[in-house]
Amino acid sequence: xxxxxxxxxxxxxxxxxxxxxxxxxxxxxxxxxxxxxxxxxxxxxxxxxxxxxxxxxxxxxxxxxxxxxxxxxxxxxxxxxxxxxxxxxxxxxxxxxxxxxxxxxxxxxxxxxxxxxxxxxxxxxxxxxxxxxxxxxxxxxxxxxxxxxxxxxxxxxxxxxxxxxxxxxxxxxxxxxxxxxxxxxxxxxxxxxxxxxxxxxxxxxxxxxxxxxxxxxxxxxxxxxxxxxxxxxx
Amino acid sequence: xxxxxxxxxxxxxxxxxxxxxxxxxxxxxxxxxxxxxxxxxxxxxxxxxxxxxxxxxxxxxxxxxxxxxxxxxxxxxxxxxxxxxxxxxxxxxxxxxxxxxxxxxxxxxxxxxxxxxxxxxxxxxxxxxxxxxxxxxxxxxxxxxxxxxxxxxxxxxxxxxxxxxxxxxxxxxxxxxxxxxxxxxxxxxxxxxxxxxxxxxxxxxxxxxxxxxxxxxxxxxxxxxxxxxxxxxx
Numbered sequence: 232x233x234x235x236x237x238x239x240x241x242x243x244x245x246x247x248x249x250x251x252x253x254x255x256x257x258x259x260x261x262x263x264x265x266x267x268x269x270x271x272x273x274x275x276x277x278x279x280x281x282x283x284x285x286x287x288x289x290x291x292x293x294x295x296x297x298x299x300x301x302x303x304x305x306x307x308x309x310x311x312x313x314x315x316x317x318x319x320x321x322x323x324x325x326x327x328x329x330x331x332x333x334x335x336x337x338x339x340x341x342x343x344x345x346x347x348x349x350x351x352x353x354x355x356x357x358x359x360x361x362x363x364x365x366x367x368x369x370x371x372x373x374x375x376x377x378x379x380x381x382x383x384x385x386x387x388x389x390x391x392x393x394x395x396x397x398x399x400x401x402x403x404x405x406x407x408x409x410x411x412x413x414x415x416x417x418x419x420x421x422x423x424x425x426x427x428x429x430x431x432x433x434x435x436x437x438x439x440x441x442x443x444x445x446x447x448x449x450x451x452x453x454x455x456x457x458x459x460x461x462x463x464x465x
Numbered sequence: 466x467x468x469x470x471x472x473x474x475x476x477x478x479x480x481x482x483x484x485x486x487x488x489x490x491x492x493x494x495x496x497x498x499x500x501x502x503x504x505x506x507x508x509x510x511x512x513x514x515x516x517x518x519x520x521x522x523x524x525x526x527x528x529x530x531x532x533x534x535x536x537x538x539x540x541x542x543x544x545x546x547x548x549x550x551x552x553x554x555x556x557x558x559x560x561x562x563x564x565x566x567x568x569x570x571x572x573x574x575x576x577x578x579x580x581x582x583x584x585x586x587x588x589x590x591x592x593x594x595x596x597x598x599x600x601x602x603x604x605x606x607x608x609x610x611x612x613x614x615x616x617x618x619x620x621x622x623x624x625x626x627x628x629x630x631x632x633x634x635x636x637x638x639x640x641x642x643x644x645x646x647x648x649x650x651x652x653x654x655x656x657x658x659x660x661x662x663x664x665x666x667x668x669x670x671x672x673x674x675x676x677x678x679x680x681x682x683x684x685x686x687x688x689x690x691x692x693x694x695x696x697x698x699x
Binding site: 238240242243245246247248249250251252254255331332333334335336339340342343346351353354355356357358360361362364365368369370371372373374375376377378379380381382384385393432462463464465 | 472474476477479480481482483484485486488489565566567568569570573574576577580585587588589590591592594595596598599602603604605606607608609610611612613614615616618619627666696697698699
């Protein structure tokens with residue numbers, strides 16, 4: 232009998248925003264794996280740290296922040312084989328995922344390698360897409376609104392085209408694309424109806440009206456929320 | 466000192482997909498309010514029923530399913546005043562919200578009426594937007610994908626235009642619009658790359674490849690997920 236692979240969504244940062252199900256699995260599996268930068272702390276692991284038990288085996292999946300300059304596929308191949316070794320030996324493995332595993336999450340690359348070979352369960356989590364609106368007091372969308380989620384990594388003209396006639400939008404993965412995002416939001420005439428949120432639900436959470444932004448940079452975990460009616464309930 | 470208004474996201478249906486934070490507030494506030502149909506059971510209340518304590522005051526906010534044939538604004542006005550009465554008396558009130566409060570949720574209509582008058586906190590929850598992909602084993606979006614969330618209530622030509630060049634999409638609120646959704650997904654050539662999920666994480670959850678759908682109807686709590694590459698990790 233092989234073990235089960237779990238993709239555990241553990242929420243956006245506040246350890247209290249983990250679900251009962253993720254907590255149960257997190258504290259009962261013998262093996263945990265988590266993504267981390269090439270050096271330094273894993274945010275995913277930090278979120279669950281208050282809940283961990285001694286004696287669990289941990290696998291760090293270390294990935295460079297600039298994924299272009301590195302054989303990323305090889306990192307996932309190697310992690311998948313290490314996880315497969317535990318599953319073959321009958322040990323359940325939970326991969327800790329910030330937010331939700333399937334909303335732009337790296338867990339899908341392990342899922343693609345392992346889900347056809349082993350029993351697999353994905354436990355959905357509180358995504359940044361809902362944590363940022365809650366922090367900002369800015370509902371995402373209502374009724375017949377179409378909601379568009381745009382990575383800030385898109386080319387400027389593509390991003391502008393996507394936002395041109397939008398009713399509700401979330402711009403994600405801002406980081407070093409912050410200046411471009413500001414130009415696009417202003418060019419689309421949406422600055423008065425936009426909110427900026429960084430590190431939602433974490434100790435250093437920051438929420439600003441878009442027009443109050445003075446900083447020139449943004450962290451990776453930041454988001455711009457836009458609603459054409461200003462407030463979605465109107 | 467007035468009480469605090471909480472919008473509590475309690476997840477998509479499985480009572481184990483509530484967060485620790487929502488559970489703590491749910492079990493500590495003196496007053497709960499929840500949406501319900503005009504007659505019959507509240508899904509939101511059913512999700513939290515295993516966790517409720519005796520002695521909590523409960524407010525049912527009853528709404529007709531067909532909101533067009535009823536003075537909906539009056540229902541929210543009345544509920545807001547009833548809730549305000551408790552807040553004025555210093556009692557915290559938690560409004561129970563299926564999924565997440567600000568993702569197409571009716572809580573925003575109470576938020577719009579009360580948040581400027583009382584301390585208010587929104588606790589994000591696991592939304593159907595992430596619960597359905599987890600159930601289907603179908604990641605929503607990755608890398609530079611733009612994700613479009615479309616209510617099935619849109620006119621057929623509008624829906625078709627929105628899906629025409631889409632990379633990743635979720636069609637929500639299907640219900641009686643099911644036949645239209647099928648026509649549009651097929652006309653866009655996306656049927657082979659679509660999944661259908663109803664009642665995600667509930668006891669009667671159903672997951673189908675879109676091309677395997679035989680039924681002619683869908684419940685309100687159903688979703689169609691589309692990814693142009695078939696699988697988002699590719």
